[in-house]
Amino acid sequence: MTLLTLQRSDDSPRAAPRIIGIVAKPGSSVAEESVHRVLRLLGTLGVEALVEEETAKHYESLQRYPKFRLDMDPPDRIIVVGGDGTLLRTFMLLSRPDSVVMGIRAGKRGFLLDVEQYEIEDRVRDFVAGEYRVEEYFRAEVFRGEKRLGCILNDAVIMTKMSKMVKLSVYIDGERAMGIDGDGVIVSTTVGSSAYSLSAGGPVVDPRVDVFVVTPMNPVQLFLRPIIAPPDSIIEVEVTPGSNELYLSLDGQIMVDLGVGDIVTVKRCEEPVRIARFKWWENYYERLYTRLLTYW
């Protein structure tokens, strides 16, 4: 049997970075300690370390380091320490599309971050030496009416506020694909297919397939099923008359209130994100199910 190989990655030789930015999940002693391990090693390797402004606010011990902002002029190498939420927030704010991000897991969850606690020093050394592969991930751009809200890596969730039925119409490239009376709908990317959408009944999408997954949430229309839509399609969700209160959640990071008549548009984001991978995706399905089965 052949080995799975990813097409959309690049492993050309690269120069060592002079500066690396660090972002961490707030309120976690594991994250804090990991950051200090990273800082110590970067010092030894002669790489300048900047700490994200927002991160520094949450940790006394990080306040004396030079700062940077993700949305202003971030470095082109970034290390994220935490869970999926921290990574999602980083990419949502990151203003520099060519930055490469490395993820260190601190905590139980964190499917997208592949460096474990025990290997922090080895992988940071690899990151500085350029010994990794860059994977690009397809993202979605979300609008409320004409207003651009940003790009997301996982999902846009349109959901009831008070468990009262909302009413939605979903259009794919202008064609009505679903009428939903229920809790809401999830529009997910390939990456997001293993997150919220999976719990709501969506399929697992192989990381090499670029698609949108449109997953209805607890609809009265029992015959509805998730839809796999092309990555270049335009998905519009309209809030229709009679709907109860609802909101839009972007990657679980930003919440926006919606009302009847609102149209949320989701389409391919022009800028993918770039993640450094030290282990290949050779075990995607095993990792997926192992993670899920640790929950009981």
Next chain:
Amino acid sequence: MTLLTLQRSDDSPRAAPRIIGIVAKPGSSVAEESVHRVLRLLGTLGVEALVEEETAKHYESLQRYPKFRLDMDPPDRIIVVGGDGTLLRTFMLLSRPDSVVMGIRAGKRGFLLDVEQYEIEDRVRDFVAGEYRVEEYFRAEVFRGEKRLGCILNDAVIMTKMSKMVKLSVYIDGERAMGIDGDGVIVSTTVGSSAYSLSAGGPVVDPRVDVFVVTPMNPVQLFLRPIIAPPDSIIEVEVTPGSNELYLSLDGQIMVDLGVGDIVTVKRCEEPVRIARFKWWENYYERLYTRLLTYW
């Protein structure tokens, strides 16, 4: 093939009521007009009509009628005009367990109300003449900690506030039956099995079977399935550490905020409710699916 017969109903002869109370859904011209049809006929038949205080507040045209409150000293015959929500609210407030309630549907939904617009006069005449069958429906009593919150006909829903993962443990008679990391859980009665629980993946329960249905909502634990629990079991839902914000919704009528450490207890309510039925449940499944399929 034999005909379905309900065991838990009574059709003994009964005296004509002197007083009938009326409850209606607010803000519906169809409901308002139906109420006036009922009032006109009751006048002709020599039955005194009282209008519920809360209902009267919403309709100018009903303010001159004598009033009553559901939670004080309600009549023993009540006519509800509206949808399932109006009926659920009526039973939640109704302080008199022997009251018999008749339901007139005004609006699209209203699975529990079986009198249609075209037959209002015929069925009200039957109601006054005692020409109906009384069906008793099993309800659930809900507590938050030690505090009794009331009895529900459909369901107790424990759900995330901001689409962020909540963490719950469900116990049935003291045994841990589910650990849920997801949107929440629905504890439904037999009647409620065709409502929210059905949309969330629960089974249809025949109206003659008294059970609780415990339906997890979009759990990370993909292997979880709805559980059918005995009607005399005690179901406890505990909010466990690490849970995000959540609330408890009773029959979609009352919302209560919950937090980590809260325990919601659901058990059989001592008092069932009593609904007048003019048509038998002979077509339960056909009615169920016909209703669902009108939604596309």
Next chain:
Amino acid sequence: MTLLTLQRSDDSPRAAPRIIGIVAKPGSSVAEESVHRVLRLLGTLGVEALVEEETAKHYESLQRYPKFRLDMDPPDRIIVVGGDGTLLRTFMLLSRPDSVVMGIRAGKRGFLLDVEQYEIEDRVRDFVAGEYRVEEYFRAEVFRGEKRLGCILNDAVIMTKMSKMVKLSVYIDGERAMGIDGDGVIVSTTVGSSAYSLSAGGPVVDPRVDVFVVTPMNPVQLFLRPIIAPPDSIIEVEVTPGSNELYLSLDGQIMVDLGVGDIVTVKRCEEPVRIARFKWWENYYERLYTRLLTYW
């Protein structure tokens, strides 16, 4: 929190049996060895052991023991060694409704058999001493047309022969409850709810609730959901015109070909079965999910 207690069991003192019958799964060296451990101990305890005729045919080493048949004049105490299939076959043939059966698990599966390899001697001693609880389990009686086919503990499965669409109508007490164009339908008891029906999308039924679960198999009618029917209802499945070839499987033990016009009737079997339990069902849900999660 209170402990779960089963109502339908009996633990009155009982006399030691003089004779015990033994049934074992064919072709398993683990089962064969277990039977010899049982035989040795029964000899010591002065209890006469009979080996089932059919079981003896499969094991050279068992042929010299006195025999019995399940369908003729079986003893009132029986020990079954194997998996769920062996137990299901035993109950299907067993002609004596008051026999008490004890189950020893030999092999990976065997959710219904609760005695493990390591404790065989202790539990057989208990069985002889009368130190156990008798649990009674509700069964279903199945007919094809007028012909009685027998009683089942788990499920009656009506299923396509060659993966071509079959057409069925399901009636509950004479009312049409489902029209199925698909792979077939499962009519399961409470015990069977954790077997095939669960894999096909049915709910878990608490062992203390007596119901039928009617689970459609891969229907074109995507809106269908499993139905929970009363234990005293009569469930009829009719093969309708246009159906492809199909068969009826009883507890996975007996296969009967069906054709258009056939009606399969399922109702409560007058005789429940009786299983000796040494450990209480206090951990039903934990056991259920633990078993399921060993499959990855």
Next chain:
Amino acid sequence: MTLLTLQRSDDSPRAAPRIIGIVAKPGSSVAEESVHRVLRLLGTLGVEALVEEETAKHYESLQRYPKFRLDMDPPDRIIVVGGDGTLLRTFMLLSRPDSVVMGIRAGKRGFLLDVEQYEIEDRVRDFVAGEYRVEEYFRAEVFRGEKRLGCILNDAVIMTKMSKMVKLSVYIDGERAMGIDGDGVIVSTTVGSSAYSLSAGGPVVDPRVDVFVVTPMNPVQLFLRPIIAPPDSIIEVEVTPGSNELYLSLDGQIMVDLGVGDIVTVKRCEEPVRIARFKWWENYYERLYTRLLTYW
């Protein structure tokens, strides 16, 4: 809102065909009559009509026409009359990849055939005049071990023979993606996603996305979900030790027995099929759900 446009179609001008082949579903008077309407019109238009050998065998009235075989030297324009099964059989046998096929629906089902009875003459005229669009559909090639079995348009189904549990391992590009103990697995193309896979819990795939859908059938492993795999991946299904009897069904047309150790391989078929479309896919989702909802 923009209109959905298909990328993979061609509508260049084309010469009128001199010869058209006709294939029909056997044993249908509607199909027979439709074929005669087509034959009459083709005569008027001066186009020679050939009837498929196998089709002619089933209809007395068609035996006098000149014949052709799908697998020998078929014409480059073919009209299929019947349901999806007839179309699937046609493409399975068709030896000429550049043939364009037009489908006339005769009977209730037939999602893939878009010409209705009332418009036969208009659409056959369009077909002769070259007034249509050619849609190409991605297919899958299936092997048992080294032996090539053919190309399929809908799905390869690996399924239990006697409703007894089968054991399978699914590999995607050499990586183990599922272990299934259950009824089997469906490997479906995009087109097939709206057929068997949908009933078994798979998602709807937009016709413009080329993917495989791997849908487990009633697995004991309740946590499994359908997987969306790349169209260029190699999917291998291995029958593992302990499996009960099973078979492989190709588009519901060909059945092959399988046994432990067998490996079924599915990959992209080099030759897509070509269907003439007169109505655009502008209503794909509406057509899909409308069809499903006629089943109750």
